[in-house]
Each structure stands twice: as structure tokens, then as C-alpha cells.
Amino acid sequence: MSAIINNTFKNNLFSGKTFIIAGGSSGIGxxxxxxxSELNGSLVLIGRDKKRLENVxxxxxxxxxxxxxxxxxxxxxxxxxxxxxxxxxxxxxxxxGLVWLAGSELIxxxxxxxxxxIEKIFNVTVNGLMGSAKAFCSKNYWPDTGGSVVLAxxxxxxxxxxxxxxxxxxxxxxxxxxxxxxxxxxxxxxWNTSRQKYLI
Numbered sequence: 001m002s003a004i005i006n007n008t009f010k011n012n013l014f015s016g017k018t019f020i021i022a023g024g025s026s027g028i029g030x031x032x033x034x035x036x037s038e039l040n041g042s043l044v045l046i047g048r049d050k051k052r053l054e055n056v057x058x059x060x061x062x063x064x065x066x067x068x069x070x071x072x073x074x075x076x077x078x079x080x081x082x083x084x085x086x087x088x089x090x091x092x093x094x095x096x097g098l099v100w101l102a103g104s105e106l107i108x109x110x111x112x113x114x115x116x117x118i119e120k121i122f123n124v125t126v127n128g129l130m131g132s133a134k135a136f137c138s139k140n141y142w143p144d145t146g147g148s149v150v151l152a153x154x155x156x157x158x159x160x161x162x163x164x165x166x167x168x169x170x171x172x173x174x175x176x177x178x179x180x181x182x183x184x185x186x187x188x189x190x191w192n193t194s195r196q197k198y199l200i
Contacts (some may be wrong), residue, residue, distance in 0.1 A: 005105060014041025016065070018092055021045050022132070023073060023101030025052035028152070030059075032099060037061040037068065044088055044095070046102065071167040075102050076123030080133030089141055089146065097148040098136060102128060107163045117166060125170040137184050149185060151178050 014036055022031040025047030033043050039062035045068070047053045053070035060068050071088065075081045087169075089095065103124045106117060129151070136149070137140065156164055157171035 003004060009039055011040065013039040014096075017096040018042040018044060018067075018094060020088065021098060021101065022098065022128075023047060023103065023152075024070070025049050025056055027101070029099070029101040030056045033060060033068075037066070040066055042066050043068045044092060045076065046067075046073060046084070048072060048074050060183075065135045071112040075128030075132070076119075078127040078131035081128040082089075082135050085132045085135035087137070094143060095141070095147070096143065098150070100129060100132075100149070100151045100174075106167050108166070109163050121166040122168045122173075125173050129174070133177070133181060137181070142188055146188065149181065151181075153178070 016058070019036055019041055021029050021033055022042060024043070024045030025164050026049075029047070030052075033045060034163055036043060040061075041064055043057075045056060045061060046052055047070070050070075050072040053072055057068045057070050062068065069092070071084060073080060073084050075084075087116035104120050106121055108117060151174050154167070154170045154171040154173040157175050
């Protein structure tokens with residue numbers, strides 16, 4: 001995969017650029033971080049597991065003027081997410097984009113779901129994203145040249161299956177939030193989109 005990425009894009013495509021990945025400690029997030037680093041980009045990773053974040057950072061390419069940082073934080077809290085993104089801006093003056101992959105998956109029969117399940121699925125999607133958005137939509141958070149925000153949704157938001165009530169509902173929230181954020185961020189020359197991924 002790395003060879004394909006490097007053959008498709010210029011090796012220094014992201015030179016001098018820094019990207020935030022929320023949910024960057026494993027899975028798609030860590031794989032994306034690896035590819036961005038291979039294209040000379042710098043990373044700010046967010047996740048709950050400090051050890052995993054350290055391991056991902058250690059595995060990333062580190063060329064000249066290329067730096068990687070991580071913040072261990074539970075994005076299920078509006079205030080913690082808001083404060084974290086303000087702190088990230090304070091520590092990293094130039095930020096060029098965000099990929100939001102944070103969240104949990106759950107397949108469970110509707111008659112068996114409980115309040116803990118609802119909190120687990122919706123806290124990051126609603127509280128965390130809204131708190132983060134309050135920060136990253138603020139004035140001067142992004143450079144005048146613009147950038148991009150990508151929110152990872154799921155095909156389940158439009159085509160669900162039995163047992164995926166909470167997961168599908170949460171991803172529908174993500175898709176809806178994208179439309180509103182697109183209107184706000186477009187004024188800042190920002191490209192905002194929601195990518196639908198399949199639940200595997």
C-alpha cells in the first residue's frame with residue numbers, strides 16, 4: 001500500500017503541513033497517519049490510549065522539519081474536547097486540516113440496548129465533535145490559505161441493518177453536522193466533507 005501511495009502522490013505533497021487525526025491510535029486513523037507522514041506531513045494525533053499513540057508516533061516517518069505529537073484524551077466530553085482543541089491550536093500555530101475518525105461501533109439488538117450503550121456511541125459523536133467544532137470554527141484557528149476537515153461517517157447512516165440502531169443514528173448525526181460545518185467553514189476557504197465507510 002505504501003508503494004502505491006508514494007507512486008500516486010509527490011513524496012513531499014504535505015511538506016510543511018500539519019494535520020490533526022482524532023482517533024489516530026489504531027485502525028484507519030493510524031494507517032492514515034502513516035501515509036501522511038510518508039508524504040512528509042506532520043501529525044497531531046488524538047486518542048484515549050497513550051501507549052498506542054506513542055507506538056504510532058514512533059512508527060511514523062520523521063524527515064527534516066517533520067514533527068509528530070499526540071494527546072491522550074477522551075473526546076466524549078464537550079468541555080474536554082473544546083479545551084483540547086484550543087490547547088492544540090496554542091501549541092501548534094499552523095494547522096492545515098482535521099480528520100475525525102473518533103467513535104465507537106456497536107451491533108446490538110434494539111431490545112437489549114441501555115443508557116450506557118447510548119452514552120458510549122453518542123458521547124464522542126455529539127459531545128466530542130460539537131466541543132471540537134466550537135474550537136476549530138473559531139476565528140484564526142486555520143490559516144488564511146484554507147485547508148480541509150474530513151468527518152468519517154458510514155454507509156450505515158443511509159443503509160442500515162438489524163442491530164445497528166445506535167451506530168446508524170450516530171453516523172447520521174455526523175452526516176448532518178457536515179452539512180452545517182460546510183457552510184461555516186466555506187467562508188474560511190475550507191473544504192469540509194463526510195466520507196462514508198463500510199462497517200467491516
